Amino acid sequence: MAAPSLAVDLAPGNPRELVLANPVIAASGCFGYGLEYAGVMDVQRLGAFVSKGITPKPRSGNRMPRITETPAGMLNAIGLQNPGIRGFVKKYPKIWDAWKVPAIVNISAESVEDYAMMARILDELPGVAGIEVNISCPNIAAGGYCFGWDAAMSADVTRAVRAATTLPMMVKLSPGAVDVVSVALAVEDAGADAVSMINTLVGMAIDVRTRRPVLANATGGLSGPAVKPIALRMVYQVAAAVQIPVVGMGGIMGLDDALEFFFAGASAVQVGTAVFAQPGMLIRLIDDLGEWLSSQGVGSVQEIVGAALPAGLPSRRAATEADVEIDFAAAVAAG
Amino acid sequence: MAAPSLAVDLAPGNPRELVLANPVIAASGCFGYGLEYAGVMDVQRLGAFVSKGITPKPRSGNRMPRITETPAGMLNAIGLQNPGIRGFVKKYPKIWDAWKVPAIVNISAESVEDYAMMARILDELPGVAGIEVNISCPNIAAGGYCFGWDAAMSADVTRAVRAATTLPMMVKLSPGAVDVVSVALAVEDAGADAVSMINTLVGMAIDVRTRRPVLANATGGLSGPAVKPIALRMVYQVAAAVQIPVVGMGGIMGLDDALEFFFAGASAVQVGTAVFAQPGMLIRLIDDLGEWLSSQGVGSVQEIVGAALPAGLPSRRAATEADVEIDFAAAVAAG
Amino acid sequence: MVELDPILDVDLVGAGGVVVRAREFDSRILAVEPVMGDSALLTLSLPPGMAGSLRAGQFVDVLCRVEGSYDPLLRRPYSIFRADSRTETMQLLVRPYGRGSAWLASRPVDTILDVLGPLGNAFHIHPRSRNLLMVAGGVGAAPLVMLTDHALADGRNVTYLMGAADADALLPTSYLPSDVEYGVATDDGSKGHRGFVTDLVPEYLRWADQVFACGPEPMFRSLRSVSSAHRLGGKPRIQVSVERTMACGLGACLGCVVETKHGMQTSCVQGPIYDMDEVIW
Amino acid sequence: MVELDPILDVDLVGAGGVVVRAREFDSRILAVEPVMGDSALLTLSLPPGMAGSLRAGQFVDVLCRVEGSYDPLLRRPYSIFRADSRTETMQLLVRPYGRGSAWLASRPVDTILDVLGPLGNAFHIHPRSRNLLMVAGGVGAAPLVMLTDHALADGRNVTYLMGAADADALLPTSYLPSDVEYGVATDDGSKGHRGFVTDLVPEYLRWADQVFACGPEPMFRSLRSVSSAHRLGGKPRIQVSVERTMACGLGACLGCVVETKHGMQTSCVQGPIYDMDEVIW
Numbered sequence A, B: 001m002a003a004p005s006l007a008v009d010l011a012p013g014n015p016r017e018l019v020l021a022n023p024v025i026a027a028s029g030c031f032g033y034g035l036e037y038a039g040v041m042d043v044q045r046l047g048a049f050v051s052k053g054i055t056p057k058p059r060s061g062n063r064m065p066r067i068t069e070t071p072a073g074m075l076n077a078i079g080l081q082n083p084g085i086r087g088f089v090k091k092y093p094k095i096w097d098a099w100k101v102p103a104i105v106n107i108s109a110e111s112v113e114d115y116a117m118m119a120r121i122l123d124e125l126p127g128v129a130g131i132e133v134n135i136s137c138p139n140i141a142a143g144g145y146c147f148g149w150d151a152a153m154s155a156d157v158t159r160a161v162r163a164a165t166t167l168p169m170m171v172k173l174s175p176g177a178v179d180v181v182s183v184a185l186a187v188e189d190a191g192a193d194a195v196s197m198i199n200t201l202v203g204m205a206i207d208v209r210t211r212r213p214v215l216a217n218a219t220g221g222l223s224g225p226a227v228k229p230i231a232l233r234m235v236y237q238v239a240a241a242v243q244i245p246v247v248g249m250g251g252i253m254g255l256d257d258a259l260e261f262f263f264a265g266a267s268a269v270q271v272g273t274a275v276f277a278q279p280g281m282l283i284r285l286i287d288d289l290g291e292w293l294s295s296q297g298v299g300s301v302q303e304i305v306g307a308a309l310p311a312g313l314p315s316r317r318a319a320t321e322a323d324v325e326i327d328f329a330a331a332v333a334a335g
Numbered sequence C, D: 001m002v003e004l005d006p007i008l009d010v011d012l013v014g015a016g017g018v019v020v021r022a023r024e025f026d027s028r029i030l031a032v033e034p035v036m037g038d039s040a041l042l043t044l045s046l047p048p049g050m051a052g053s054l055r056a057g058q059f060v061d062v063l064c065r066v067e068g069s070y071d072p073l074l075r076r077p078y079s080i081f082r083a084d085s086r087t088e089t090m091q092l093l094v095r096p097y098g099r100g101s102a103w104l105a106s107r108p109v110d111t112i113l114d115v116l117g118p119l120g121n122a123f124h125i126h127p128r129s130r131n132l133l134m135v136a137g138g139v140g141a142a143p144l145v146m147l148t149d150h151a152l153a154d155g156r157n158v159t160y161l162m163g164a165a166d167a168d169a170l171l172p173t174s175y176l177p178s179d180v181e182y183g184v185a186t187d188d189g190s191k192g193h194r195g196f197v198t199d200l201v202p203e204y205l206r207w208a209d210q211v212f213a214c215g216p217e218p219m220f221r222s223l224r225s226v227s228s229a230h231r232l233g234g235k236p237r238i239q240v241s242v243e244r245t246m247a248c249g250l251g252a253c254l255g256c257v258v259e260t261k262h263g264m265q266t267s268c269v270q271g272p273i274y275d276m277d278e279v280i281w
């Protein structure tokens, strides 16, 4: 039998397409700019990687401590330390341009205009394969209310970025939204080529000795295996509703976790925190996935995407079936 | 030095008061009706316990499987199996009436009227020390949208229960709300004596062999150490805003976790999942807390409540300082 | 909808009539024997007085993690394989399957385990039953060994049938009392009958006064189908030990329920032993 | 706001000029010696060729959990205590403190560990430095032992000062080369000076060409204050090994930064060794 196909296009509706050799992507903030891990693994074998979040201006980030461990998870409050879009552009894209692996740039901002400004700068930049729009940021114009919690605000950002670039664009959803499906449908409608999910959940730890928050920023983003059940539920809900590809992440530590996300409807997966614990896992995951598909006699990873969805993927259903009502029941705990 | 005081009143604004000998409470759904654990521990030593969620009609619950383990956590979709308010009333309160430990009844319903109906039945029942109102339930009148996600709907339930009973009433907040502080302020305003938090987060697990959700109900509620950082952050936010006592829970496994919740502003704690893993822990926690307070020279557990809050507890601040604006920043992830 | 009747009393009456409450206790691993391929037979210390009151079919819930780690979080239930009141010990048969069991099966001697038990109801031998048939699949062998011990002590006759993947995975004869008739089946035919253990059952159904079975769900399915034609008026009665994921082990969480003709029952307290015909499969 | 300059090259040049890349490798525990009270000195196997290229001050990141458990999740950094290129081994000094270290310090011989390393920069001995002063607090002793070995091999003079809670918690003389001057301080006065190790520092500041320190933050604070009056024009220079919670160990997560006069630096790649005067404390 031929080796199974691992390839996936994360922007099937975009002429500039975003074809990955395999569906394993290193997640934003956990892989620096790709170079940091070049010494410990063959970065070129990845499906893609996403850069640390870039902002309009350079940021020195939050005070220390910025990270702390929690049960089967971690909290981070890096505070988007990065050289700013201009510093970034001078340095990394030209290095990536010589690379085989697609590099996706994660952008964060506090106003719709700033998102659009960054997208314009990235639009024709050699070395940049796509954009991931991080909408888990406070909207200054809305008193700090997070863009990603609100469908209309999320759609505004998406539309502005879409108008500024034809690059493949993935919008990264916030798990803080009360109804992540509405947000996903809104950004799909506003022109996103794909959605990625989930970003971190906001959490906290307190130092029992000092009686103060462990993190200098008090709160931080929770990631790692602890959040996997939540991430998987959200992917399952969103994948049942949108037609564009869903990129799943949150606590993936190996093949079984990745398979859960594929079955829930993710066309590709991102791996963040696990890379810290076991950098070798990323490449092993690609190999394990290929072997598993062969062992199951599956010709392409895309065949298993959405296997757990009762009605399958909307993009594969007849148009008339595709109008799914939002099912709140899936999101109400039934203790 | 005298032994430190562990006592707490969870309904200081209510003439019927809810005074617990210590701030350690067994959480709803994890302690049956108190009788199940009577064989393995001295249940009478607890500060209180909360019954399994009671509903207007008997429920046989969800199909099996109903529980599954996740990294440092568990998912449950019991589906509120219970004998219904009438079956419940016939059996348990008369047993509890002879007990020293206060019994709190957890009520769940799908309409405001049903909550009120149950509260009326419980109002003067000997053996019932208080009510915990579980608002993480779908509101049938709102198309299944969860009461606890919406401040107005949460307030409606609270007001209706308040009108139906003078019993001490604790409203149990849902972590699914986009802004849990607004919900807390709304239920405080509507007459809740205390808020308890958090209920489970909605999650999912997929069986890699069958490619289907592990739970028959597909999704379930996530609890245990995995959720502790999220619970703690929400308690910290809410305790900074409301004047009524906050009862904290979510992943408490021992003294250090409980202290984190006290420092974050919880006046008492509930313990759920940990009881499954180590039933002996509940009583140990009471003893450990007393010893820790002595070792620190603290006379009363209430002295440490809110120690991590930058501005302290609102109920202890002068009235003019108490108007705190909602600070979204604490709830926006800063990767 | 079936109304639940939660259990009010978790007291368990031991074989000698003693009331045994479930307890959380520290237990030391005294010995580890490799058995049945990759499984391990652990000998564990018990609190004084407990061993004699344990009944066949009961189980204990073991915390399978080191202190300071919360993953895996929940306990794992294991049937009691044998108990010895002289040495105040019990044995558990652990097959390394997933996270918890792999950890437990590889613990060195002297490890202290956090154990909750005894839990659950027990197999019930009718006073007039002379001939007992045991049907074991894989590690389902465990509770039937203890039941066999007790039955023989009472002077009954026991036929013990066991099925496994191959000869290696069978319980060696040395672990069974010598006066038991032992019949085996293997998937690959490397020992005994080639096929399912349940294939062997029909020829004993006339002889047996009662049947006791423990194994995976598919074994029960096949037991139901092979036996249906040979049982008259539901005789002989068949008791089975069912397996459900458990959280509390004490009837509190309602996570482990079994639907029976008498309503939803908690398999950790009202089970794990059920009359096969009473369960709604 | 300080602009970050992320590191582009994680290659590390070993002592012999060999380029050593950080690798994730399996390492076997070959020996465990109790030392300094409840700490453990672990001897670990290394991939061929690595030992000789390790430099004093570098560290490795160890996964402190069993397979199948994700708690604790992250690796723990440990300084290299000693490396031996003949036996292709290194030693780590582990003080059981919290979840990770307690697990690691109690691993039996033959345990296979998942190790990432070597990581970080190294202490730098100036070619013209003759007299080196080491200042160790508790397990901070570790990297200074390797540095002492290297310094003596190059024919320099070393004074090694160590502080601990009591005599038991001191590194025994037998673990240091005999031609080292060893001065000790204990909190309870059970051995050497009663008080802080930093109390001993001033009398050596004239003698020393360079100072190297590793220990808890309070030790650095006291080192800064006791030395300030005795140092002229910032001489002797003082290098310190700083401790930050780490996630990646490779400069990717920006969780471990140290603010320096040259901007925010990742202590896992651009540290953990810093010139004390360059750090903004």
Ligand SMILES: Cc1cc2nc3c(=O)[nH]c(=O)nc-3n(C[C@H](O)[C@H](O)[C@H](O)COP(=O)(O)OP(=O)(O)OC[C@H]3O[C@@H](n4cnc5c(N)ncnc54)[C@H](O)[C@@H]3O)c2cc1C
Binding pocket: B068, B069, C059, C072, C074, C075, C076, C077, C078, C079, C080, C092, C093, C094, C095, C096, C097, C098, C099, C100, C101, C102, C139, C142, C143, C242, C243, C244, C245, C246, C247, C272
């Ligand atoms: C009454 C009873 C008696 C048993 N007796 C034995 C015995 O004698 N010998 C033996 O080897 N096994 C026995 N088991 C099975 C045992 O409890 C474990 O399920 C098995 O060891 C696999 O656990 P694991 O952690 O290795 O697997 P995991 O990898 O954790 O899980 C494998 C499967 O077990 C399920 N599971 C997870 N947690 C639990 C839990 N707390 N309880 C039950 N299942 C869970 C998961 O959902 C998953 O489907 C018994 C089970 C029950 C209910």
Ligand SMILES: Cc1cc2nc3c(=O)[nH]c(=O)nc-3n(C[C@H](O)[C@H](O)[C@H](O)COP(=O)(O)OP(=O)(O)OC[C@H]3O[C@@H](n4cnc5c(N)ncnc54)[C@H](O)[C@@H]3O)c2cc1C
Binding pocket: A068, A069, D059, D072, D074, D075, D076, D077, D078, D079, D080, D092, D093, D094, D095, D096, D097, D098, D099, D100, D101, D102, D139, D142, D143, D242, D243, D244, D245, D246, D247, D272
């Ligand atoms: C460069 C460097 C070298 C070190 N060398 C040694 C050494 O030679 N010997 C030694 O005993 N210790 C050394 N440490 C400390 C060691 O890494 C651990 O922090 C220590 O063993 C406690 O970990 P724990 O898991 O036992 O504690 P925990 O109970 O997990 O945590 C205790 C504290 O450590 C913090 N912590 C959690 N995760 C990490 C992490 N991944 N990295 C660092 N801190 C964390 C927590 O925030 C907490 O405040 C070194 C640390 C660094 C940064």
Ligand SMILES: Cc1cc2nc3c(=O)[nH]c(=O)nc-3n(C[C@H](O)[C@H](O)[C@H](O)COP(=O)(O)O)c2cc1C
Binding pocket: A027, A028, A029, A030, A052, A053, A054, A076, A078, A080, A106, A134, A172, A198, A199, A200, A221, A222, A223, A224, A225, A227, A249, A250, A251, A252, A270, A271, A272, A273, A274, B335, D253, D255
């Ligand atoms: C240290 C750290 C930094 C992160 N920085 C960013 C970021 O800059 N932009 C972003 O969109 N997500 C960021 N994330 C979120 C991750 O990309 C990912 O969404 C999340 O960690 C969940 O996946 P995981 O559990 O595999 O880590 C960061 C996560 C971590 C742990």
Ligand SMILES: Cc1cc2nc3c(=O)[nH]c(=O)nc-3n(C[C@H](O)[C@H](O)[C@H](O)COP(=O)(O)O)c2cc1C
Binding pocket: A335, B027, B028, B029, B030, B052, B053, B054, B076, B078, B080, B106, B134, B172, B198, B199, B200, B221, B222, B223, B224, B225, B227, B249, B250, B251, B252, B270, B271, B272, B273, B274, C253, C255
């Ligand atoms: C098996 C199970 C059943 C539960 N049933 C209820 C319930 O009936 N009503 C309710 O308000 N909360 C219920 N909960 C939620 C708990 O009371 C608690 O809010 C949650 O588990 C978080 O705390 P923990 O991490 O300590 O378990 C249940 C939780 C579990 C694990």
Ligand code: FES
Binding pocket: C245, C246, C247, C248, C249, C250, C251, C252, C253, C254, C255, C256, C257, C266, C267, C268, C269
């Ligand atoms: S395991 Fe909780 S009721 Fe049986």
Ligand code: FES
Binding pocket: D245, D246, D247, D248, D249, D250, D251, D252, D253, D254, D255, D256, D257, D266, D267, D268, D269
């Ligand atoms: S630990 Fe990640 S940058 Fe240093």
